[in-house]
Amino acid sequence: MNSNSPAQIKKVEIQVPGLASRIYSVWYRHYRVYTKNLISNGFPPFLEPLIFLAAVGLGLGHYVGLINGTSYIMFLATGIIVPPAMFTAAFECSFGTFIRLEFDKVYDGMISASIDVKDLFIGEIIFAGTKGFFFSAAVLIVIAVFGLVPSPSAIFSPLVGFLTGLMFGALSLFITSFVNNINHFNFYFTGLLTPMFFFSGIVFPLDNLPGIVRKLAYLFPLTHSAILVRAFAFNIFPWTLLLNLLYIIVFIVIFSSLAIYRLKKRLIG
Numbered sequence: 001m002n003s004n005s006p007a008q009i010k011k012v013e014i015q016v017p018g019l020a021s022r023i024y025s026v027w028y029r030h031y032r033v034y035t036k037n038l039i040s041n042g043f044p045p046f047l048e049p050l051i052f053l054a055a056v057g058l059g060l061g062h063y064v065g066l067i068n069g070t071s072y073i074m075f076l077a078t079g080i081i082v083p084p085a086m087f088t089a090a091f092e093c094s095f096g097t098f099i100r101l102e103f104d105k106v107y108d109g110m111i112s113a114s115i116d117v118k119d120l121f122i123g124e125i126i127f128a129g130t131k132g133f134f135f136s137a138a139v140l141i142v143i144a145v146f147g148l149v150p151s152p153s154a155i156f157s158p159l160v161g162f163l164t165g166l167m168f169g170a171l172s173l174f175i176t177s178f179v180n181n182i183n184h185f186n187f188y189f190t191g192l193l194t195p196m197f198f199f200s201g202i203v204f205p206l207d208n209l210p211g212i213v214r215k216l217a218y219l220f221p222l223t224h225s226a227i228l229v230r231a232f233a234f235n236i237f238p239w240t241l242l243l244n245l246l247y248i249i250v251f252i253v254i255f256s257s258l259a260i261y262r263l264k265k266r267l268i269g
Helices: 019-035 038-042 044-061 072-079 083-103 106-111 117-145 152-176 182-198 211-217 221-234 241-268
Strands: none
Touching (some): 038 044, 083 106, 083 241, 106 241, 152 221, 182 221
């Protein structure tokens, strides 16, 4: 009898990794790439808040009175915990994603295995959230060294950084799905993220803004992150924080879904 007859051929079952394993593999790939240059990637988060606090906090602090009973430099320090999470997540899922998509063709190899497009970009968003957590924790360490942390509950602030990273990772993937020229990301950073930084209650209270501008500011996702992070920093938790948290969750779900849908069409048609 032929050794390759159907009767003698054993059925081979291919074990497909579970959803968590597939998403983790994407996250771990990005983690390995990022930590190859850990010093150059990890040092700026500790240096940037020092520069900003020195340039803005110490400079303007002499001209600004108390804000809600606290000094301006402490108001500023507690607010700047989350902007680094926004910028690092935005950079990772805009320039980083575009390079992997169009130049390095990293995704072609990944989706040819057991990873599908949904796993791929969920992993990207979670990695963006992880970087947001790390960058927020770095800023928290710096401001704690200088005695600018008003409450022990601020230790939970990096969790807001994680959520901020998820938000801007999802938003940036959505933006990336429309971009065909890498230089177009300059409009995203200069036209949206930079104004958002200044009009989200980070540098000055929203109460000081004109009515219509103040209402528009609450449409910015960073505004809700700033409100949450200051709640942890000052250990003040009004029930309205649930609305801020709900905004963040809905934002992540909507923009993640839209981004994955559009990028799937771009990758596999």
